[in-house]
Amino acid sequence: MALHIEKIEKSKISEVDFNNLKFGQVFTDHMFECDYENGEWQTPKIRPYQALSFDPSAKVFHYGQAVFEGMKAYKDDNDDVWLFRPDQNQERINKSAERLDMPPFPKDYFFEGLTTLIKMDSDWVQKGADNSLYIRPFVISTENCVSASSSNKYKFMIICSPVQAYYAGEVRVVFADKYSRAANGGVGYAKAAGNYAASFYPAKLAAKEGYQQVLWTDAANHEFLEEAGTMNVFFRVNDTLLTAPTSDRILDGVTRKSIIQFAEDKGIKVEVRPVRVTEIIEAAKKGELKEMFGAGTAAVISPILGFAHKGEKFELPKIDDSYASFIKKSITDIQRNKAEDKFGWRFQVK
Structure with a gap:
């Protein structure tokens, strides 16, 4: 050309x-x-x-x-x-x-x-x-x-x-129960500018309450957890990673699909399925919710330390051997040519 x-x-x-x-x-x-x-x-x-x-x-x-x-x-x-x-x-x-x-x-x-x-x-x-x-x-x-x-x-x-690093501080989220990011048949899966504009007002309301992101739920009933602000989201319940499936509401994140492939390669159980709000709240109450983290290009992986839903607040435990830190280091090492790239993800600019 x-x-x-x-x-x-x-x-x-x-x-x-x-x-x-x-x-x-x-x-x-x-x-x-x-x-x-x-x-x-x-x-x-x-x-x-x-x-x-x-x-x-x-x-x-x-x-x-x-x-x-x-x-x-x-x-x-x-x-x-x-x-x-x-x-x-x-x-x-x-x-x-x-x-x-x-x-x-x-x-x-x-x-x-x-x-x-x-x-x-x-x-x-x-x-x-x-x-x-x-x-x-x-x-x-x-x-x-x-x-x-x-x-x-x-x-x-x-x-x-x-x-440099995208999120320098601690991240806590609020589960959406009024506003929606995307609806069935809409443009949620596209990186359309308007998707982000529509999220700013609810995010501002969340910030006033001390939360850095809104964790979006489905538009129909606010029953299922989908994305966290500008990121896909993962939940570790006991030793299983859960994340929502892509759809016409959810962005097909490059970091998201890389995490899934890497985790499965390392023997970590991953379930890609609808994740209910009630399921995560119940897991948090039982002490089974070990981690939550967002995944995206800007932050790669951003640990979520706590969440709120309809006024009820939850803090996650701090663990030394977190999946988030292990997966983030492994993927960033591949990105920066510090580790073997068995998946063929790296592309050299020549």
Whole structure:
């Protein structure tokens, strides 16, 4: 493919304090973009990171045709840069796009643009256990028209942000019993921008009560536990890991499927099935709920120390040999090229 490249005159990397990064607020020197017009994707380009200009009537502002992905790049001790299962992100962004009636982005464009961009900004990928480069591919509708219909113009972009740990503090959640994240037949399985916008208000209410996330339940009866904020969620009841099955309400998380495969490979019993609110509360009361943790690209694994439901509060025990710490270290070691990758998950940026 033809890829037009415009390099920055002077890097801004010397202005960045990599020891004090706020997640997603600092961006690298370059960005990738490609426009969809006249029924096809145009010549992709990489150019200096900069602001964009849109007409006020651009459809993304009015009808929310916007999907995105979250990925990370890691640098090992030999200065080699690695991605983690990028094929899954490439497939999922097109799956999300299809649900919002947006055109699929060509796989070769995606990988050529992604790898070239990371190579150009490889100095921004810092070594170290908590350091990585967060990568945000996204697609928005750009046609200048306020008619309520799908756009005929789109922009695909990739921007990158150096980051450290996502959740630095303790995480407690509240089980949703009023608001919902997604419904049957909706767009819950897609990484649609509006899914996250709809979650912010309930999350703000939870924060006022001292909780960092909402653990979403099914929209019909709030009977089954599904996702935790921006993450898939796992429950360890005795020595069994439970997690909800994917559906048209639940995101098919890359970290989620990796945890399931890794745990099963290590002989940990995993049950992928609907998980009832009452089941987890009962397990907590009996002392059988050993762990809860969220799973996602940003945090990898984030232990959940407690939860609340309809005013009733529960704290989880602190255990030394947690599944969360074992699985997180094992997966991050694979991501950072510190351990054997028997699953073929690593992708080297060459």
